[in-house]
Amino acid sequence: MNGVPDTRDLVLVGGGHAHALVLRAWGMDRLAGARVTVINPGPTAPYTGMLPGHVAGHYGRDALEIDLVRLCRHAGARLILDKAVTIDRARREVHLAGRGPVAYDVASIDVGITAEMELAGFDAHGIGAKPLDVYAARWRQFLERAVAGEVAPDVAVIGGGVAGCELAMAMAFALRGASVAARVTVIEAGPQISGMGAAARRKISAAMAALGIKVRVDARVVEVTADRVVLEDQPPVIAGFCVGAAGAFPHGWIAQTDVPQRNGFIEVGPDLGVTGDPALFAVGDCAVMPHAPRPKAGVFAVRAAPVLHHNLRAALTGGRRKTWQPQKHYLKLISLGGKSAMAENFGVSVKGAWLWRWKDRIDRKFMDRLADLPAMAAPVVAGEVAQGVGEILAAKPLCGGCGAKVGRGVLSGALQGIAPATGDVVTGAGDDAAVLRQPGGGFQVISTDHLRAVVQDPAQMARIAAVHALGDIWAMGAQPQVVLAQIVVPQMSAALQERSLVEITREANAVVTAAGAQLVGGHTTMGAELTIGFTVTGTRAEMPLTVAGAQDGDVLILTRPLGSGVILAADMAGQADGRDVAAALAVMGQPQHREAAVLAKVAHAMTDVTGFGLAGHVQAICAASGMDVVLWRDAVPVYAGARALSEAGVSSSLMPSNRADAPVLGADDPLLFDPQTAGGLLAAVPKTQVKAVLAALKAQGCEGHQIGQLSRGSGVLTLR
Structure with missing residues (x-):
């Protein structure tokens, strides 16, 4: 940024609400010298507040998905689409499922929770209410099949808390709205639906009854099969779609790490820092604050975001951290299936259509904050300039990748002075690669290509650049042979240079090896921006295409x-x-x-x-x-x-x-x-x-x- 070399790596594991808000704030005021990486399985992250409305059919898919690609572009961060599988705190590395480890100087974890349950048959036939995006996708598929008459509209929700009841009402409303005779059952292990006061419980019970939802209490689930939920000492619940919403469960991979934790949730202090680790933070449902235990609710992640943002910058700069004390009481706004909602706080509850409209405004305002990002500013040059400068700056910004190439007409004019092919050179400039005769028979082709970065991720850019360069060899019908790399990395600290080059080499070598060729070396230098290129050769027995x-x-x-x-x-x-x-x-x-x-x-x-x-x-x-x-x-x-x-x-x-x-x-x-x-x-x-x-x-x-x-x-x- 502005020519300042990068010296520290900040890694955000997960695209939860707190991290999304940090990215927005970061883009408004980037910390010079800090390189930001976000690791998330997908390019979007669902907003919990709008999920019931989406399930009920009030919101489309786009309305509830936070676009992490746009947020990362705004923040100048790279986005790695992968899952974290462990963290090596000694080496300060996040290990991923699909590629090599990512090093950090400071890291934060915001991966939420899962509702996957340890019940016989649940893995095969059930779906946890969290992760939300997985559940939402499975629900859309089930709803389409139920409407088409391909499956019976029988739904079971394991867990009679706020989340389970809210989703049950949303699903029942959606099925009814599609003129499907829904049969939705909530299964609660306790004597009554939980997580709310008596007045709220009565209102929720009445709303569910109006939607035809049945409630089974004192019900212990024994097994989930393809078409039913088996209960102990009670008749089974017929269901082709079974949702697990009975509590919050930590991700299994966290339990396998040495990160301080309680029952699988990461233990953090008042500054949101992991206990005993100055380089690691955790926030949201995946974390627990022993000094101030609170329910798992998105409101806490949202309100913790400003403190997390400040403390991440403090950790990167050696500054002073702030503390955060979550509120003891918070407003619960619960959707009732249709465009009606119930509010509860301090034991008082009310419901009505106006509450749904209020909730809708709150939710849309939150999403607008993450979608309403400033456009890229055009370059401004002050003072006197030569003729033609204004016209160039007024044109479209220079693209990366092949969009940065010189035009074909300009290039053709420059190549006219090159001598025609002679001797062992069969064809020269003008095709995808030059063709050379090999002394022992057959032909060799050779080409070179490089790309200005189109993404912030050096590893992904290396992969794309390698595929791009090898395309010239494949286009000639030749077998790739050897590859030389030409890499320009931006000015940065020695540690970050090494991390970048390790990632680039690892990914490029994977592509080259898969193509049956060898990466044999290259040249590396520092420059204004990341640029990756490769010189490639290939062989073919007969004349190349x-x-x-x-x-x-x-x-x-x-x-x-x-x-x-x-x-x-x-x-x-x-x-x-x-x-x-x-x-x-x-x-x-x-x-x-x-x-x-x-x-x-x-x-x-x-x-x-x-x-x-x-x-x-x-x-x-x-x-x-x-x-x-x-x-x-x-x-x-x-x-x-x-x-x-x-x-x-x-x-x-x-x-x-x-x-x-x-x-x-x-x-x-x-x-x-x-x-x-x-x-x-x-x-x-x-x-x-x-x-x-x-x-x-x-x-x-x-x-x-x-x-x-x-x-x-x-x-x-x-x-x-």
Whole structure:
């Protein structure tokens, strides 16, 4: 930030409410020198306050999900989509399920709780009310099947506390609203529904009765099966959907660590710091404060967030920490299924539609705080400047990835002075890779590529850059051979340099090894921003594929969607849906060796779709092969969210030059000119082989899309 080198790593494990609020505050006032990492299984985190309303059908999925991708972009943090499995406090590392450990100087844990129960059959046939996102997804699936008549609308909720009753009413209301005769039963081990005063209990009981919900008390669950909940000394409860809401249970992995804890919950002091560990904090339902025990409720995490934010900064700077004393009494607002709610505090309870509207305003205000983030500010240059500076600064911000490439027209002009291939060089500049004859026979191909970072995570960026560079080798139908890395890391402390390079090397090596090649070294330096590149070589016994071999009648097959440039440009500006960003990045990080193996056997010409967009790369095949092409707009695959962003006017900084360099007749589609990072392979395949190729790709778990057909011509592109 502003040229200040990073010296300390802050790691936030979990995307709970407190961490979300910390990220928002962090983005408003970043701490210079602190590098922030967030670890969470998914790109969004559910807001507990709106879950019952979502289950009942009052809110869509988007309304209750906190977009962690946007929050992390706002805060300048990297987001790692993975699950923590343990913490090594001696080495100060968080270990993850799907990648290597992440080091920290200061860390905080906000992973919530689980409602998974140790009951016979529950793992196979039940679902805990927490984690909320897992439960919400399973509920949506069950509701759709119940409405379609595929399953009986029998629901059981184990646990008659506030959470269990609230979810039971929400599910019963949703089923009734869908004209399904719901049969919902709440199972409570005690003599009555719990967690509320007598007056509130009467109101809740009446609301549940009005929805046809039955309550079983003094009921001990013995087993959960596919179609019933078996009780001790009572008839079973028929249920195809069983929800566990009987108490709060800690995540099992925490119990396996040496973190101070009580019954699996992390023990923290008044400053939210883990007992005896100055580098570790915990907050929310996963933590317990022995000096001030409180129920598990989201209100405490929300109110603890400002103190956590202050103390994290204090731990990173050596400052003084604050203490936090949670309130003894708090307002409970309980949804009653429909748009009505009950409020309870100090033993007094009231209910009505106006309370639901009040709760709705509170919930929406909270979510608006996390969604209403400032737009990226345009650069401002004070004083006198040379002509042309204003025009460049007024244009779109420079993108990362392939969106930062130089335009094809500019590049072609610069390459005109290069001498044609001679001697052992069969082909030079102009294709995906240069082709060299090997002394012992066969051919070698060589290429180089590098990317400005599109994400804050060095490991994920290394994976994408490696896949992107290897695409040139796969496009030639060659087997990757050796790889050299070129890495520019921002100025930072020696410790953070080592951590970054370890992560980059580990992830790059995994991609390279999976492709059957070897990472043999490279060059590393410090610079203004993270940039990762690779020089790659490959071998092929026969002449490698080029863009020049396409034939009349060939069909174009594309292996990946378009739109990564639009999505990444929108992400930079804080305008993209985090789920769309995460989905696109996941595809971009997947190697394409299986696709290449299938296509290389039959393709007449092949390339990979990268910076010049689909139109530019199709034109390269057409110009080199003497072909025209008709592209089928509706057949071209597009990343989720990319079409809507494009229609809203979002585009990458390279889009205008791509459009100018590869004109297309007929219909218009800006996504044809969208620069792709780690884009799909584009192959010209004989029409007679298309069906077999698509089947072979599917058998390998890969995608293949017929997007157009070639005919003899002079390089004209038409979109229909």
